[in-house]
Amino acid sequence: MNSIPLQEVAQQCLHAFTQLVPASRAAFYRVDRQLQARDFRLHGMTGEMHRDYLDHYRQFDPLQPRNCLSSGLTVVPIELAMTRQPRRDNQRYRDFLQRHGIVDVVEVLAHRAGQPQAAISLLRTAEQGAFNSEQLARLEALQSLLQMAVANLQPCEDPLLDLTPKERQIAHLLRQGASNKQLAQELGVSLATIKTHLINLFRKTGVSSRTELVVNLFL
Structure with a gap:
């Protein structure tokens, strides 16, 4: 089967997820063999916020692919992820989120051979509030669609x-x-x-x- 362009896969996934589980901002990305997120496609997020994240806060993100993999889950709420890293790192990351008006984040991951292949990060502002249990269950159902959507992407190389x-x-x-x-x-x-x-x-x-x-x- 022919591979589908990354841009098209990202746009379709971001549109479907944010329509069915509203989020103020979202990002689609691939995961390389070193478990680093790359090839970001953004939805509703400014380039300034994204650069701030990459340059100063990525290392404190509890939802990095490596951390999500160790959780054993495919839908990972940030509050759960924060229980798995030092409080000091969590506080620095909370400061970043608060500065950009974000109150909740959930990561949805697709895997290949037991390793994260791609993911969608969904972020919500105070206006939308935190994700509730019904929305998290909906994301669990949507995860299988993400899995199928990225199945034909080429493995992400560094x-x-x-x-x-x-x-x-x-x-x-x-x-x-x-x-x-x-x-x-x-x-x-x-x-x-x-x-x-x-x-x-x-x-x-x-x-x-x-x-x-x-x-x-x-x-």
């Missing part, structure tokens, strides 16, 4: 694995906003060498700008 150690170093520095001059200073090479590395990075990842490169590798 694009950083195709890069050399120096290229990975440059990619991480670019994510932090480093200029060519700063890259040259950090690596101890000339600007011409940096430009050559960037050309190779763009070619390998099929992009034409720094912004596209960071999105392709990290978002």
Whole structure:
């Protein structure tokens, strides 16, 4: 069976889930072999909030794929997930959610060979309130549809694995906003060498700008 484009799968899943179980914001993502979430598609969520999450709060998220896998569940409420990590981390993540007006989060996961393959994160504001037991039961039923929807997606590979150690170093520095001059200073090479590395990075990842490169590798 032919694979279905990721964008189409994500849009259809986000539309179905948020129509049947209303959520203020949502995100669809794939999970790579290192159990990292990537290839995000957002619904009702600003890019600013998403960047804030990736840059500062992802490590405190109790609903990361690794944590959800250890729970043994396919529908994981945040309150349950928070019982499985330190209170200090929970408080930092609550601060992030509160700053963005979020009062409840639920993760719904699809698996392949016992490993998370993709997931949908549903977030609700105070206006909608927390998910109730009926809505959680509805998400349990919808999980099988998510499972079928992502069955033909190609396994998610980490694009950083195709890069050399120096290229990975440059990619991480670019994510932090480093200029060519700063890259040259950090690596101890000339600007011409940096430009050559960037050309190779763009070619390998099929992009034409720094912004596209960071999105392709990290978002």
